[in-house]
Amino acid sequence: MPKKKTSPKSPPKERALALRVNGRVLEVEVPPHRTLLEALRDAGFVDVKRGCEKGDCGACAVLIDGVAVDACLTLAWTVEGRDIVTAAGLGTHENMHPLQKTFVEKGAIQCGYCTPGLIVAAQSLISTTPDPSEEDIRVGLSGNLCRCTGYAKVFEAVREAAAQMRNQRGRR
Amino acid sequence: MSTSFDPTAARANVAFRQVGKPLARTDAPGKAIGRTPYAGDYVMPGMLHAKVLRSPMPSARLVKLDVRKARALPGVVAVLTARELPDRLAPTDIPGQTGQARLKTDQQILVRERVRYHGEPLALIAAESADIAEHAMKLIEYKLEPLPAVFDPEEAMRPGAPVVQGTDNVVARHAINKGDVAAGFAAADVVVERTYRTQFIEHAFLEPEVGLAWIDENDVVNIRVSTQVIEHFRFIADAIGVPHNKVRIMGALVGGGFGGKEDITVEVYLALLAKHTHRPVRLEFTREDSFMGHGKRHPFVLRYKTGVKRDGKITALEVGLISDAGAYVFLSPYVLLYGTIAAPGPYLIENLKVDAASVSTNNMYTSAFRGFGAAQACVAYEQQMDEIAQAIGMDRLEFRRRNYLKTGEPTATGFPPPSAIWTERCADLAWQALGEKTKAKGAVRIGRGLAAYQQSYGRLTFLHDTSEGWVGVEVDGTVVVRSGVTDIGAGQVSALAQIAVEILGVTLDNVVVYNSDSAVTPLAGTTTATRALYMTGNAVRVAAEAVRNRLAARAAKAFGVAAEDVVLADNKVTAASRSDKSMGFAELIRLCASEGIQRSELAIFRAPFTDRLDPVTGQGQAYPDFTYGAHAIEVAVDTETGEVSVLKSVACHDVGQCINPAAVEGQIEGGAAQGQGYALSEEMIYREGRLTTPSFSEYLIPTAMDVPVVKSIILESRSGLGPFGAKGIGEPALTPVAPAIANAVADAIGKRIFDLPITPEKIVRALNGI
Numbered sequence: 010m011p012k013k014k015t016s017p018k019s020p021p022k023e024r025a026l027a028l029r030v031n032g033r034v035l036e037v038e039v040p041p042h043r044t045l046l047e048a049l050r051d052a053g054f055v056d057v058k059r060g061c062e063k064g065d066c067g068a069c070a071v072l073i074d075g076v077a078v079d080a081c082l083t084l085a086w087t088v089e090g091r092d093i094v095t096a097a098g099l100g101t102h103e104n105m106h107p108l109q110k111t112f113v114e115k116g117a118i119q120c121g122y123c124t125p126g127l128i129v130a131a132q133s134l135i136s137t138t139p140d141p142s143e144e145d146i147r148v149g150l151s152g153n154l155c156r157c158t159g160y161a162k163v164f165e166a167v168r169e170a171a172a173q174m175r176n177q178r179g180r181r
Numbered sequence: 182m183s184t185s186f187d188p189t190a191a192r193a194n195v196a197f198r199q200v201g202k203p204l205a206r207t208d209a210p211g212k213a214i215g216r217t218p219y220a221g222d223y224v225m226p227g228m229l230h231a232k233v234l235r236s237p238m239p240s241a242r243l244v245k246l247d248v249r250k251a252r253a254l255p256g257v258v259a260v261l262t263a264r265e266l267p268d269r270l271a272p273t274d275i276p277g278q279t280g281q282a283r284l285k286t287d288q289q290i291l292v293r294e295r296v297r298y299h300g301e302p303l304a305l306i307a308a309e310s311a312d313i314a315e316h317a318m319k320l321i322e323y324k325l326e327p328l329p330a331v332f333d334p335e336e337a338m339r340p341g342a343p344v345v346q347g348t349d350n351v352v353a354r355h356a357i358n359k360g361d362v363a364a365g366f367a368a369a370d371v372v373v374e375r376t377y378r379t380q381f382i383e384h385a386f387l388e389p390e391v392g393l394a395w396i397d398e399n400d401v402v403n404i405r406v407s408t409q410v411i412e413h414f415r416f417i418a419d420a421i422g423v424p425h426n427k428v429r430i431m432g433a434l435v436g437g438g439f440g441g442k443e444d445i446t447v448e449v450y451l452a453l454l455a456k457h458t459h460r461p462v463r464l465e466f467t468r469e470d471s472f473m474g475h476g477k478r479h480p481f482v483l484r485y486k487t488g489v490k491r492d493g494k495i496t497a498l499e500v501g502l503i504s505d506a507g508a509y510v511f512l513s514p515y516v517l518l519y520g521t522i523a524a525p526g527p528y529l530i531e532n533l534k535v536d537a538a539s540v541s542t543n544n545m546y547t548s549a550f551r552g553f554g555a556a557q558a559c560v561a562y563e564q565q566m567d568e569i570a571q572a573i574g575m576d577r578l579e580f581r582r583r584n585y586l587k588t589g590e591p592t593a594t595g596f597p598p599p600s601a602i603w604t605e606r607c608a609d610l611a612w613q614a615l616g617e618k619t620k621a622k623g624a625v626r627i628g629r630g631l632a633a634y635q636q637s638y639g640r641l642t643f644l645h646d647t648s649e650g651w652v653g654v655e656v657d658g659t660v661v662v663r664s665g666v667t668d669i670g671a672g673q674v675s676a677l678a679q680i681a682v683e684i685l686g687v688t689l690d691n692v693v694v695y696n697s698d699s700a701v702t703p704l705a706g707t708t709t710a711t712r713a714l715y716m717t718g719n720a721v722r723v724a725a726e727a728v729r730n731r732l733a734a735r736a737a738k739a740f741g742v743a744a745e746d747v748v749l750a751d752n753k754v755t756a757a758s759r760s761d762k763s764m765g766f767a768e769l770i771r772l773c774a775s776e777g778i779q780r781s782e783l784a785i786f787r788a789p790f791t792d793r794l795d796p797v798t799g800q801g802q803a804y805p806d807f808t809y810g811a812h813a814i815e816v817a818v819d820t821e822t823g824e825v826s827v828l829k830s831v832a833c834h835d836v837g838q839c840i841n842p843a844a845v846e847g848q849i850e851g852g853a854a855q856g857q858g859y860a861l862s863e864e865m866i867y868r869e870g871r872l873t874t875p876s877f878s879e880y881l882i883p884t885a886m887d888v889p890v891v892k893s894i895i896l897e898s899r900s901g902l903g904p905f906g907a908k909g910i911g912e913p914a915l916t917p918v919a920p921a922i923a924n925a926v927a928d929a930i931g932k933r934i935f936d937l938p939i940t941p942e943k944i945v946r947a948l949n950g951i
Binding site: 055056058059060061062063065066068095096097099100101102105109110112113114115116118119120121122123124125128146147148150151153154155156157158159160161162163164 | 206210214215219384387389465670671844846847854877878885886888
């Protein structure tokens with residue numbers, strides 16, 4: 010007796026994309042439903058953290074043309090040609106971004122899982138609001154959940170980094 | 182190996198160079214630049230992706246489970262059900278205990294016949310991709326027939342209730358009977374009787390459970406996993422039927438734990454799938470899996486009856502505790518014991534009776550959560566203290582002052598803590614620091630509340646806890662620490678680094694800590710129970726001291742001075758009495774190496790070992806020691822909308838000795854936020870056993886918009902049992918926060934909400950008498 014065949018729906022077609030991530034071009038082949046979070050993590054950008062995949066927690070925030078966006082709510086196909094920057098793209102051990110430095114110095118990092126997203130969100134905030142008030146910082150980080158720190162040292166770190174970045178710009 | 186460390190020998194008041202400084206944590210830079218690999222960031226060639234199929238019903242009989250279609254799907258490599266598993270159960274008791282036999286609470290790994298909670302795993306899938314595994318889940322055909330269920334622990338205690346565990350659902354009972362409660366009530370002028378309730382809550386660590394397993398060349402199951410407890414390797418081995426030395430657990434820096442990664446999560450599933458497929462397997466929980474896949478904080482019903490004299494002296498206390506253990510036992514008996522011992526709080530109560538029961542239901546199972554039963558007790562005893570003060574018309578702080586336990590006095594179990602008890606100082610300082618009261622405006626009312634607490638650090642002493650640590654110096658003068666301890670974000674590893682370099686006299690940039698690998702790092706025990714600094718910190722301290730003594734002896738010979746005269750500090754070796762004598766630390770190490778002088782040490786630290794408490798009276802030693810402190814809160818309550826804003830938050834804790842003050846503040850600030858969620862917004866809601874809050878859209882933890890800036894007042898009595906006189910602060914930071922907020926809200930609106938969380942809806946109802 011021929012067995013009734015249970016074939017899955019034919020998988021959606023993959024498409025080759027060129028994503029610009031942290032200043033280099035990344036060739037990926039992904040189906041239309043692949044999120045930017047999945048595409049980036051599969052390509053090794055594991056500093057983009059998976060926390061909820063619903064846009065609730067902000068752990069996967071990346072900069073797209075300088076604006077913080079939840080990568081889990083962004084389809085990879087929609088950001089081709091845009092400038093994507095992850096937390097690891099902002100600095101290195103030898104050459105840390107001011108936010109990375111102040112997060113370390115102010116004790117704003119505990120488990121660190123939310124840290125890349127927070128740094129990305131803070132960078133997005135400072136780029137449009139170079140001298141953020143406490144309220145600005147709270148609103149700017151309101152899409153990023155942190156369970157360890159209670160946010161107080163995060164606020165300090167962002168305030169301090171913004172000041173350093175203003176000074177740097179002033180000197181230039 | 183060195184002998185056990187004598188805590189009385191802890192030298193306080195040394196001139197610290199590393200300890201006590203707010204240094205940047207050693208783990209912070211890697212995390213800031215996104216280079217720290219978490220357990221979920223590891224992949225292997227040929228790796229499979231796993232999924233867990235869960236029951237949508239809380240109480241049912243599994244009458245059909247057909248996985249043939251799922252197995253036939255191209256790309257599916259394995260589908261496991263209870264039929265394919267070895268005839269074994271998974272242990273759920275406390276790991277790593279040596280003082281007693283395991284409780285008989287092992288449970289089914291996958292549903293065999295009966296489903297006991299919503300989300301209980303039915304089947305495991307491993308496939309070539311996560312998409313295929315997801316698709317395969319939908320092809321599994323199963324049929325569940327509903328069974329009678331019970332969702333309320335008090336109903337579950339009644340005769341005739343559906344039985345979920347044991348013969349009568351009661352999974353544990355504990356009691357304290359001390360003094361003469363009847364005489365105490367007879368002597369009272371006023372008796373205050375109230376019932377408080379707490380809710381299910383979720384740890385909500387940002388990193389969901391995740392792991393990667395593979396079988397190595399020795400047929401050892403290796404698992405890289407996000408866990409607080411690498412020493413689950415023993416239980417995992419028992420569950421899959423291999424010897425203990427055939428399972429290796431490697432941790433990674435953990436993306437938050439709070440007790441939620443204290444039990445086994447993904448490990449047994451991964452081990453079974455890796456064994457079955459002979460391929461590496463990765464399993465990562467979605468957020469919904471995470472909310473369904475690990476135990477919650479126990480809801481408690483806490484009945485308090487207190488007798489008190491008009492002068493404020495408590496004459497008797499009778500407490501009844503019932504906790505909801507949910508569908509499986511896990512750590513419920515221990516959580517209940519913590520609640521039982523904590524029931525009177527940081528007060529001297531001579532006539533005390535506590536009767537406590539933990540009861541199974543068809544709700545989600547409950548287990549460890551920062552505060553571990555003692556936090557629930559604090560929610561009740563500190564609200565009760567305010568209720569009594571009001572009943573006798575006495576100032577809340579003054580009433581507490583007349584009852585605080587003082588240094589050298591016995592706790593509920595008759596055991597006097599060995600360290601200083603500074604509750605009064607802490608409470609007064611926190612309260613004063615609230616400063617001038619914010620002015621009420623329109624419909625908004627202002628209220629203040631305080632809560633003091635007593636929270637153990639270190640495990641229950643009848644578990645006979647030990648911790649090992651290794652310290653060594655490389656030939657170039659750099660320091661290595663090896664410790665099995667897991668770092669769950671509180672800076673456990675960084676603290677060990679500070680302790681080692683303080684003793685060896687080198688700077689923090691000269692040390693690396695290798696941690697959390699059950700095969701190669703000395704077993705340090707769990708990162709739970711506020712024990713890591715106390716236990717593992719001491720083990721590393723003892724090891725570092727042994728190394729230091731050998732180095733100092735060699736330097737003394739070179740300098741022609743006594744060993745006590747040698748000073749190791751700032752990467753240099755000098756003699757206190759001879760300013761002409763000095764050498765670099767690395768130079769001394771080269772000298773020692775060339776002569777074969779041992780430059781490393783493995784040390785074990787043992788907590789006090791005791792028997793169990795007396796089962797009738799509850800008397801005896803339960804813990805090594807306690808931390809004491811208080812939290813003060815000011816809130817604004819909008820009486821029209823019921824919205825509560827926390828305006829001021831001041832914590833004052835005696836931490837014994839800060840190892841890193843910035844890290845201590847971090848614990849306090851994080852505890853304040855978590856306590857705020859516990860008090861005001863967080864609740865895992867199970868309707869007829871079904872979870873209705875499966876995401877952060879429904880389960881509301883505090884955001885950057887919600888929290889006040891916390892003021893931390895840190896006192897150092899240097900009287901603790903930890904290194905340099907430290908106590909623990911991990912759990913204590915959280916414990917008093919929720920009751921302090923509850924007291925502040927009651928103060929603001931003149932009405933008490935007796936069940937957490939204190940939502941706007943409850944406040945509006947209370948104010949309108951509905």
